Amino acid sequence: MNKFWIVLSHTYLSKLKTKSFIISTVIMMALILVLTNISKFIVTFDSDDQEKVAVIDLTEGSLFDSYKTAVAGVNDELSIISAQDEKEADEMVKAEEIVGYLLIEKDDSLGFKGTYKANQISDSMVSNDLLLALTQLKSQITANELKLTEQQITQLNTPPAFETIALQENAKTEEDLNQARGLVYVLLFVIYFGVLMYATMIAMEVATEKTSRVMEILISSVPPVTQMFAKIMGVALLSLTQMILFFGLGYLSIKQNLTGMNEGFFAFFGFGSINISTIIYAIIFALLGYLLYATLAACLGSVVSKIEDVQQMISPMTMLVVIAFMIAMFGLGNPSASYITITSFIPFFTPMIMFLRVGMLDVPFWEIAISIAVLILTIILLGIIGAKIYRGGVLMYGSSKSLKSIKNALQLSKKN
Structure with a gap:
């Protein structure tokens, strides 16, 4: 057991002191500080200058004033000025006095139409606001032509009452689902990157030791299986350690800059009403997912003799993680879909997809228990098989050819 702790502490401390770990941790902590202070950054860098758009009214000048009022109601930060013709407007665009100009002209079938011109149309917010104001103005003019009263106009524009009710007992409301969707979305990314990054780190660690021939010294004093699990x-x-640093810094920054989790970015993603059970399940599935893929990564890394071959060898494992993540992303829109339910019981997909279901639906506990039990059994089975592959793989040198290398590692482990 002492040998286990020696290898464990050596692995931990050696990785903790590496420049790559320190630099990546500092970068992530800086990113967390930016995200938790994003509202302040937006206010700081937000320009006080209004965006200006010129309007060329080709309807005998009858719509400009009304349209300017409509735009002010839609977006008061968008300034509307008048232009005589397109030549004048083009010169104003070239001089960067305006972001673009809008032509309003008569149309036989629609009454009038608008054409927006700008150097770049990538900023769709401006054109959308202009269209919304034009639509409101058209509705107002049409209502006046039909001599509708204000009450009739209000009735016409008021959408019908619509409510969604879940018949299943204890099912989440639409508001609860929207809040849960944002939280699950963020935590899925944490699980995805965590599992992928740390599992790959193990494969690289094993391959590095084999390349430097340190493995030959280690296996003479520490059993290969002990090495793998350590x-x-x-x-x-x-x-x-990294997660404590990340979440600890994030929590302190939030407490320092916000009065709670119900503001800005955090309110949008539903952090204001975090269910403690969701956090617990996130930790459970993240831990089990890590153990599953870490065991697989250690086995694959043990049959590689060159660091350059690690990515090629672990690419099937990487694809499994990516597929699980993509299924989970598609499932955010419909977590009760049959393909989500089925794949949540497939061990290599369970950590993300069952967590998706637990976070967004009222899943029976027996289903959660079965998925966790299947996941644990898979980890144990993979650990037994993986230990044999690792025992033989650490003694293998030369080119690695995926399945053939694994077969050779298993045969070699029987001889030792």
Whole structure:
């Protein structure tokens, strides 16, 4: 057992002191500070200058004043000025006095139409606001022509009452689902990047030791299986250290700059009403997902003799993580779909997809228990098989050819 702790502490401390770990941690902490202070940055860098748009009224000058009022009602930061013709407007655009100009002209079938011209139309917010104001103006003119009263106009523009009610007992409301969707979206990214990054780190660690021939010294004093699980737990402690730093800094920054989680970015993603059970399940599935893929990564890394071959060898594992993540992303819109339910019980997809279901739906506990049990059994089975591959793989040198290398590692482990 002492050998296990020696390898674990060596793995943890050696990775903790590396420049790559320190630099990536500092960059992520800086990014967290930016995200938690994003509202302040927006206010600081937001320009006080209004965006100006010229309007060329080709309807005998009868719509300019009304349209200017309509735009002010839609977006008071958008300034409307008048232009005589397109030549004048073009010169104003070239001089950067305006962002673009709008032609309003008569149309036999629609009454009038608008054409917006600008150097770049990538900023769709301006054109959308102009269209909305033009639509409101057209509705107002049409209502006046039909001699509709204000009450009739209000009735015409008021949408019908519409409500969604879940018949299933304890089912989440639409508001709860929208809040849960944002939170699950963020946590899925945490699980995805965490599992992928730390599992790859283990494969690289094993391959690096084989390349430097350190493995030949280690296996003479520490059993290969002990090495494998010690490395997995060492990197797990490393990931826990990073997560504590990230979430601790994020929490302190939020407390320092905001009165709560119901503001800005955090309100949009539903952090204002975090359910503690969602956080617990996120930790459980993230941990189990890490153990599953870390064991697989250690096995694959053990049959590689060159660091350059690591990415090629672990590419099938990477694809599994990516597929699980993509299914989860599609499932955010319809978490009760049958393909989401089925794939949530497939071990390599369970960490993300079952967490998606738990975070957004009222899933029976027996389903959660079965998925966790299947996941644990898969980890144990993969650990047993993986230990044999690792035992033989660490003694293999030469070119790696995926399945053939794994077969050779298993045969070599039987001889030792």
